[in-house]
Amino acid sequence: MIGRLGLLGFCCCVAFVQRVPADTPAAAPEPTRHEFIIENLKTESGAVLPEAHIVYGTYGELNAAGDNAILLPSHYMADMHGYERLIGPGKSLDPKRWFLVATELFGNGRSSSPSNTSEPFHGPRFPVMTIRDNVEAVHRLLTEQLHVRHLRAVIGFSMGAQQAFQWAVSYPDFMDDTIATSGTAKTYGHGIVRLESEITALTTDESFHDGDYTAEPEKGIEAFAIVWTAWLYSQEWWRRELWRQDEPPGTTLSQVIEQYRKNFIPGADANDLILQMRTWESQDVGATAGFQGDVEKALRSIKSRVLYMPSQTDLYFPVTDARYEAAFIPRCTLSIIPSLWGHPAGIGASPADAKFLDEHIAKFLGIRAAEH
Secondary structure, X not given: OOOOOOHHHOOOOOOOOOOOOOOOOOOOOOOEEEEEEEEXXXXXXXXXEEEEEEEEEEEOOOOOOXXXXXXXXXXXXXXXXXXHHHEOXXXXXOOOOOEEEEEOOOXXXXXXOOOOOOOOOOHHHOOOOOHHHHHHHHHHHHHHHOOOOOEEEEEEEOHHHHHHHXXXXXXXXXXXXXXXXXXXXXXXXXXXXXXXXXXXXXXXXXXXXXXXXXXXXXXXXXXXXHHHHHHHOOHHHHHXXXXXXXXXXXXXXXHHHHHHHHHOOOOOXXXXXXXXXXXXXXXXXXXXXXXXXOHXXXXXXXXXXXXXEOEOOOOOOOHHHHHHHHOOOOOEEEOOEOOOOOHHHHHOOOHHHHHXXXXXXXXHOOOOHHXX
């Protein structure tokens, strides 16, 4: 029941069971796995990690001119496969054309995380990593290990969109284009309240023990998952029972809900889940050095062209927040995804969503129709 490629391959924040429509095209090419290690990484919190690891994948090759690199920063608890719905032959992100670099956020359980870091930073003692911490580390990865000095684009969904906006503010001359889907440059109050409700649901499990658990707090993780699920799709998606598109005949709503409760992010560690939520809720491009907390000033500083694609029915990053931010970005194209699939529309949750994204990304990057 519930067809899926697994949460880690879908989204963002979509830490959730990925649903795969029956007409999903052939799988994307497999990325090549790499790892970048930074010694004595100083974080914005002041903590210094003796050894910080960033796991990432690459598709395609950097051309001789060095002008075909595209960065795909990961979303909530995702790995390097998180953008596969947008990658493949004939798509806007075709590895034969582009050198795609898909990085994994700190805290996803593969890059440095609470679950895989030794003391004194193991578990709940791992420092909160900001979006800027991730951007700074990946900038070093690109320039020091891959020798990429300029990006054709940064393309990000959800927490990946947060990173894309931060890149555009922190390194305004480093990319030609910024493409953000289902994500904003700042996490506003309502988003923080949502994230705090999910953290609370997880941590109230008595077996959590302030993060020093000896076994995963399963009841807390299930509570977290079901709270998250309530925000994932639009209310209309649930009313129309669009989940039936991907389910075998006879599947009930109760079965669907139970699958989300039990299999939201299989194998995830509770401290990792919390760390990435703290990263998410702390994001604010206005807090970048030089902007004195002024998000509007930070957005006005963006030099790259921006394609901003919020989902019309996103409950995580409401379209009203995107409209507010877009008004301050100098060269911004706001294209709203007309979807009932809520937040995951921004990663191509339905075939129509994937088509919308692919066509708009191709047009923005200047790929001719005959080539696409």
